Amino acid sequence: MRDLQVILDDIHQQLQPFLGEGKVANYIPQLGDVSPKKFGIAIRASDGKMFSTGDAQEAFSIQSISKLFTLTLALQAHGDRLWHRVGRESSGNPFNSLVQLEKEDGVPRNPFINAGALIVTDALYQTDKNAKDVVLDLVRRLGRSSTAAFDVEVAQSERTHGYRNLAMANFMKSFGTIHSDVDPIVDAYFHHCSIAMSCEELATACSFLAAEGLDTEGNRVLSASQTKKVNALMLTCGTYDAAGEFAYRVGLPCKSGVGGGIVASMPGEFSLCVWAPGLDSNGNSLLGLKALELLTTETGISIF
Numbered sequence: 260m261r262d263l264q265v266i267l268d269d270i271h272q273q274l275q276p277f278l279g280e281g282k283v284a285n286y287i288p289q290l291g292d293v294s295p296k297k298f299g300i301a302i303r304a305s306d307g308k309m310f311s312t313g314d315a316q317e318a319f320s321i322q323s324i325s326k327l328f329t330l331t332l333a334l335q336a337h338g339d340r341l342w343h344r345v346g347r348e349s350s351g352n353p354f355n356s357l358v359q360l361e362k363e364d365g366v367p368r369n370p371f372i373n374a375g376a377l378i379v380t381d382a383l384y385q386t387d388k389n390a391k392d393v394v395l396d397l398v399r400r401l402g403r404s405s406t407a408a409f410d411v412e413v414a415q416s417e418r419t420h421g422y423r424n425l426a427m428a429n430f431m432k433s434f435g436t437i438h439s440d441v442d443p444i445v446d447a448y449f450h451h452c453s454i455a456m457s458c459e460e461l462a463t464a465c466s467f468l469a470a471e472g473l474d475t476e477g478n479r480v481l482s483a484s485q486t487k488k489v490n491a492l493m494l495t496c497g498t499y500d501a502a503g504e505f506a507y508r509v510g511l512p513c514k515s516g517v518g519g520g521i522v523a524s525m526p527g528e529f530s531l532c533v534w535a536p537g538l539d540s541n542g543n544s545l546l547g548l549k550a551l552e553l554l555t556t557e558t559g560i561s562i563f
């Protein structure tokens with residue numbers, strides 16, 4: 260295999276003509292201010308080497324990538340009991356859809372759509388009233404970052420305009436599947452989504468997914484079995500109704516966010532993060548998907 264750094268630089272070069280493609284999310288107005296031409300990618304190999312190119316050190320809004328870390332903490336706290344409250348099946352619907360909740364008694368299909376993450380946040384809140392900060396603490400520790408932080412303007416912007424998430428949380432409360440008050444749950448959720456950090460930090464923070472649950476310092480984050488299962492959920496549900504397309508074109512467990520970031524893991528080998536703010540119609544980074552497809556095609560690496 261060619262040197263990973265050479266491959267990343269080559270991918271960056273190949274994507275130059277397409278920078279700016281896609282639609283930057285603006286349903287959260289504050290997110291719409293980001294330059295659509297940003298592009299960064301970072302790979303952290305299991306031996307600790309970091310390869311990166313482009314804007315890989317610039318902080319961006321992690322949005323739904325935070326759902327991975329909320330789930331990790333809730334699994335630490337509740338183990339398999341969490342699955343009494345949220346499913347593990349692809350939704351085949353947009354990440355912010357309400358339709359299945361009506362028919363399925365307020366139980367979300369999986370932890371990686373908005374409804375599921377709200378339930379997971381509620382589970383976390385039940386064991387720790389500081390559910391907001393524990394997620395930030397975790398990503399700082401795992402990502403070896405002293406600068407990852409809530410972007411309070413983004414959180415406030417979503418709080419003001421997040422009608423759908425508020426509707427969803429209230430809807431689930433009406434079924435009794437959200438146990439606490441709705442307010443602190445959506446507040447924690449919006450803050451988790453607003454966390455700003457870089458591709459290099461996120462690639463580092465996700466390294467436990469490629470290391471049977473051990474972080475970069477050898478501390479256990481999840482058991483090997485739980486880690487395998489989180490990777491499985493990323494593959495089947497991490498990119499919403501495009502999970503099939505990602506499995507087909509990329510072949511790695513991935514989790515995306517509307518800030519334009521996508522994290523992925525190749526168990527035993529590396530974890531990575533790519534960032535390009537322009538989204539496709541599913542809310543996944545358009546060039547992020549292209550970059551990952553090029554990476555796994557050029558290296559021949561995939562979980563399959």
Ligand code: GLN
Nearest residue numbers: 322323354373452516517
């Ligand atoms: N904060 C965003 C929302 O709830 C996150 C969505 C996403 O990244 N897919 O709508």
